[in-house]
Amino acid sequence: MFEKAKKSGTELLGKTNRIVEGTSIIGDIVSKADFRLDGELIGNFTSQGKLVIGSSGIIKGDIICHNADIEGEFQGKLKVLEVLNIKATAKIHGEVAVGKLSIEPGADFTATCTMLTQANQVIMLEDGRGTE
Secondary structure: OOOOOOOOHHHHOOOEEEEOOOOEEEOOEEEOOEEEEOOEEEOOEEEOOEEEEOOOOEEEOOEEEOEEEEOOEEEEEEEEEEEEEEOOOOEEEEEEEEEEEEEOOOOEEEEEEEEOOHHHHHHHHHHOOOOO
């Protein structure tokens, strides 16, 4: 009689997934909503929202997302379509591709960095995997 409506992307606005400190995940995460990680992820992360890696958070793998704030550790390939904010406590090692970049003094940023063009951003949005 009543059917549940499928959730569109707009219904996920304001909702955040969270992995707390002390939690370790080995595998890939795909999320349409925003995501906060204070634990550890060994694997890839893909999101249509914003990723926050808290000060105790660690990711070893590849990330593709729209926006990101990093306070913790990241090692791998990172692609942020819009804005990447790197806090003073962050440790970034690997390859970074961003639309816009902000790095606070004191951050450990040991990475190659490529600024994305509008064409690269469109390709990444269409296939969800990147431009390589």
